[in-house]
Amino acid sequence: MTLAEKIISKKMGREVVAGETVEVDVDIAMTHDGTTPLTVKTFEKIADKVWNPEKVVIVFDHNIPANTSKAANMQVLTRNFVNEQGIKNYYKGGEGICHQLLPEKGHVLPNTVIAGGDSHTCTHGAFGAFATGFGATDMGYIYAMGKTWLKVPETIRVEVSGVNERIYGKDIILKTCKEIGRSGATYMALEYGGNAVKNLDMDDRMTLSNMAIEMGGKTGLIEADDTTYEYLALAGVNSSKIAELKKERLTSDYYDEKIQNDAYHGVLEFDITDMEEQVACPHHPDNVTDVSNIKGLEINQVFIGSCTNGKINDLRVAAKYLKNNEVHRNVRLIVIPASKAIFNQAIAEGLINTFVDAGAMICTPGCGPCLGAHQGVLGDGEVALSTTNRNFKGRMGNLNSDVYLSSPAVAAMSAIKGYITNEHEKY
Numbered sequence: 001m002t003l004a005e006k007i008i009s010k011k012m013g014r015e016v017v018a019g020e021t022v023e024v025d026v027d028i029a030m031t032h033d034g035t036t037p038l039t040v041k042t043f044e045k046i047a048d049k050v051w052n053p054e055k056v057v058i059v060f061d062h063n064i065p066a067n068t069s070k071a072a073n074m075q076v077l078t079r080n081f082v083n084e085q086g087i088k089n090y091y092k093g094g095e096g097i098c099h100q101l102l103p104e105k106g107h108v109l110p111n112t113v114i115a116g117g118d119s120h121t122c123t124h125g126a127f128g129a130f131a132t133g134f135g136a137t138d139m140g141y142i143y144a145m146g147k148t149w150l151k152v153p154e155t156i157r158v159e160v161s162g163v164n165e166r167i168y169g170k171d172i173i174l175k176t177c178k179e180i181g182r183s184g185a186t187y188m189a190l191e192y193g194g195n196a197v198k199n200l201d202m203d204d205r206m207t208l209s210n211m212a213i214e215m216g217g218k219t220g221l222i223e224a225d226d227t228t229y230e231y232l233a234l235a236g237v238n239s240s241k242i243a244e245l246k247k248e249r250l251t252s253d254y255y256d257e258k259i260q261n262d263a264y265h266g267v268l269e270f271d272i273t274d275m276e277e278q279v280a281c282p283h284h285p286d287n288v289t290d291v292s293n294i295k296g297l298e299i300n301q302v303f304i305g306s307c308t309n310g311k312i313n314d315l316r317v318a319a320k321y322l323k324n325n326e327v328h329r330n331v332r333l334i335v336i337p338a339s340k341a342i343f344n345q346a347i348a349e350g351l352i353n354t355f356v357d358a359g360a361m362i363c364t365p366g367c368g369p370c371l372g373a374h375q376g377v378l379g380d381g382e383v384a385l386s387t388t389n390r391n392f393k394g395r396m397g398n399l400n401s402d403v404y405l406s407s408p409a410v411a412a413m414s415a416i417k418g419y420i421t422n423e424h425e426k427y
């Protein structure tokens, strides 16, 4: 069986296989400032009280502080809902991006079902949770009833081997997007494994899971292991709960030759040993090339942040290259830690000083320029290099601009040179 089938089977208390439609209980439901108002509209047609206020998490992250009265009014509506419903897990802005906060605050556990009113909810698959995004209508129903229907997805196994210190989770997932394509995993689960995935820390594993949706994937799963349990302990999950999770650990049957061929829709295998850093070109995250093919392309904005690459290790890597260097005169560098905890850690380690000294602008933890609403909208003809997950036409607020995607390492090196590059004196 695949990991997706095993997680849902465990939830259902019976064996289920891909293709079956089931009704599952949801363990955690999340919406943010962008999706709560429409969720509430549906919810109010069905119920007066959310099914379980302890299991609902509401985060202000997309448009904070509000830049228009419309955005501010959406936040007023959301705050009123939170207070009426007695929702304790409420992050009122500045605490971070929902997909970062949920695991950081211990809301994400292996073998659970997580429903989020945001397409990148698949990020939590990195913890072995069946986590997926829903539209506001479905979220309204989930807030009322605490359950949803799902078709148990087929799975594509992504098996990555090799060792290469220049290659990060972002390079691995961009390469995966290139190979699978924008709709190659529609309504499927991706299951990442192999020694190159096993060697990644949770920050980089979350980067892999985060971009499953860019291939149409329902979720991006990684089986829980000691790296996962260590993260959970730091997130405040108590030791008896972790012991229980270890006992109930689910693993996929990928390495069982007898089962492998039947259970998986497909397998993508690659080795990172000789791989180059990857860059996604406009206007889709599957339009990916080796950095050497695009080297020298001039850029005007670099954004290091988002739910894909705003984590502490991302900032450490970027600071390593930016230390004692200056951002190129034609480039704006915007750095946004993905959460308050990461921001504080980055201050403590001197990373923020490094960024400021290099000429970066630092903004409040949140989505920032990722979706083009504010904080870093591009001008006509401008080119951005961003560590985010999407480079659709107009994504950064201007249809006459181009967005390229890369890892924080390539983004930092390029910010200094003023063009896309993987060259730096520290290499």
Ligand SMILES: CC(C)[C@H](C(=O)O)[C@@H](O)C(=O)O
Residues within 6 Å of the ligand: 034, 035, 062, 117, 118, 119, 120, 133, 371
């Ligand atoms: C605004 C929100 C609904 C959207 C999503 O669901 O993904 C956003 O987070 C994005 O990344 O485009």
Ligand code: SF4
Residues within 6 Å of the ligand: 062, 097, 099, 118, 120, 306, 307, 308, 366, 367, 370, 371, 388, 389
């Ligand atoms: S950081 Fe970007 S991709 Fe992530 S939730 Fe926010 S807008 Fe969506």
